[in-house]
Amino acid sequence: MSRWHDDHTAFERPRKRSRPRTKDRPDYSDAPDAMVASIDRGRYRCVLQDSTAVTATKARILGRKGVIVGDQVKLDGDVSGAAGTLARIVEVAERRTWLRRSADDADTFERPIVANADQLMIVTALADPGPRMGMIDRILVAAYDAHISPLLCLTKADLASPDDLRTVYEPLDFPIAVVRPGCDLAEVQKLLRHHTTVLIGHSGVGKSTLVNALVPGTGRTTGAVSEITGKGRHTSTSAAAIALPEGGWIIDTPGVRSFGISHVRPESFVGAFPDLEGLVADCPRGCHHDSSAPECALDEAVRAGVLSAERLFSFRRMERAFA
Numbered sequence: 393m394s395r396w397h398d399d400h401t402a403f404e405r406p407r408k409r410s411r412p413r414t415k416d417r418p419d420y421s422d423a424p425d426a427m428v429a430s431i432d433r434g435r436y437r438c439v440l441q442d443s444t445a446v447t448a449t450k451a452r453i454l455g456r457k458g459v460i461v462g463d464q465v466k467l468d469g470d471v472s473g474a475a476g477t478l479a480r481i482v483e484v485a486e487r488r489t490w491l492r493r494s495a496d497d498a499d500t501f502e503r504p505i506v507a508n509a510d511q512l513m514i515v516t517a518l519a520d521p522g523p524r525m526g527m528i529d530r531i532l533v534a535a536y537d538a539h540i541s542p543l544l545c546l547t548k549a550d551l552a553s554p555d556d557l558r559t560v561y562e563p564l565d566f567p568i569a570v571v572r573p574g575c576d577l578a579e580v581q582k583l584l585r586h587h588t589t590v591l592i593g594h595s596g597v598g599k600s601t602l603v604n605a606l607v608p609g610t611g612r613t614t615g616a617v618s619e620i621t622g623k624g625r626h627t628s629t630s631a632a633a634i635a636l637p638e639g640g641w642i643i644d645t646p647g648v649r650s651f652g653i654s655h656v657r658p659e660s661f662v663g664a665f666p667d668l669e670g671l672v673a674d675c676p677r678g679c680h681h682d683s684s685a686p687e688c689a690l691d692e693a694v695r696a697g698v699l700s701a702e703r704l705f706s707f708r709r710m711e712r713a714f715a
Contacts, residue, residue: 418453420482423466427508427641428459428481429633436481438467443635446471448479459484461631461643462507462588491538491590494652502655506590506631506643513543513584513642515593515602519551524594525560529710530651531592532564536664537656540590543583544568547598549575563702577605581638588633588641595647603644607634661711668707671699682708 426438426446436448436459448467450459459465459481466483487507494502512535516523528544535542544561546554549572558568569580583589584606591599604610631645662681663669672681674689681688690707693699 418482420466420468423468423482424471426465426467426471427633428461428463428465430461430630431459432630436465438465438479438481439633439635440467440471440473444471444473446473446479447477448481451480451482453482454484457484458504460504460507461633462509462590463487464508489538489540491534491540492655493534493648494654505592505645509540509588509590509643511543511584511587511589512538512540513545513589513591515545515547515591515597515599516557517548517551517594517597518546518554518557519548521594521596522552523557525557525709527594527648527651528561529712530653533653533656533661533710534651537653537660539664542566543589545580545591545602546570547602548572561706563700563706571602581606581636584636584640584642586639588643590643590645592645592651593647595649597647599644599647603634603642606642607636610634658711665707667699667703682711 424440426440426448428436429439429445430437434449436450438446438448440446446467448465448469451468464485465481466485467479468482469479470477471479489509490507491505491509491512492502493505512531514528514531514535516528523546532542542564543566544557546557546568549570554568554570561568567583569583571577571580580602591603593599631643633641633643635641658680662672668690671689671693672679674692675681675685676687679685679688681690690699690704694701694704
């Protein structure tokens with residue numbers, strides 16, 4: 393008998409035997425495709441390609457993988473959309489784009505907003521509340537970093553002129569729409585048609601009012617009318633994707649008080665501007681491309697007439713968002 397033999401080992405609790413794991417994973421290639429349209433307390437409202445709305449949960453197989461509005465997913469289970477039925481999200485397709493923000497620049501935690509949007513419409517009021525150019529610039533930085541085409545929609549044009557903001561942002565060469573209560577929205581509808589557009593803006597600028605006008609019957613909630621200003625307040629609490637009658641989607645999001653861009657690297661921001669990216673290649677090492685940078689190639693491009701001074705000013709104003 394071994395000197396290390398213990399007479400009590402025979403009385404130990406038997407070890408738990410687990411079933412060997414199989415490497416064979418279920419094949420969901422034929423499972424129906426859907427888009428996540430909204431999320432509410434662990435329930436995902438998904439829209440199939442035939443427009444059927446299905447309620448689903450996230451399958452355990454996804455682990456901690458996040459699912460956000462705009463995600464393209466595969467569903468398993470009951471996808472009839474009948475009351476009381478529940479499907480499962482079993483796969484999430486690779487995102488083409490991913491818009492994120494942080495609470496502020498000191499916060500390193502990234503908050504995903506939407507997936508797979510190809511346009512970002514910044515909605516800002518011309519008055520009540522007045523425009524905040526710093527926030528507009530930060531949202532633009534996030535859009536360019538995510539490779540999402542920006543748009544600017546100026547609301548409440550009955551209260552103030554859009555001319556100043558037009559002058560500031562026209563050098564960036566993206567569409568700018570101006571709306572007022574009861575106006576014809578044909579210009580906005582044309583910009584949104586056949587795109588997936590996320591709407592971002594400060595609270596109270598009229599995003600939900602705009603959505604309700606674009607898609608009558610949507611019922612996005614606006615706040616009570618102020619006795620002082622006579623204007624509603626934005627009260628949407630969650631993102632929601634809404635199908636447009638002529639094709640495409642708009643994703644209304646809750647109003648934001650701040651828009652941190654701590655996740656954006658300055659070099660990736662420059663790369664979002666093809667006309668500038670080629671120019672900064674001639675900059676000296678370590679150049680920050682701001683107005684104090686010696687021998688910045690962008691200044692030389694302006695002197696040579698290759699780049700407009702207004703375009704450079706707009707770029708540098710946005711770049712100050714990193715300061």
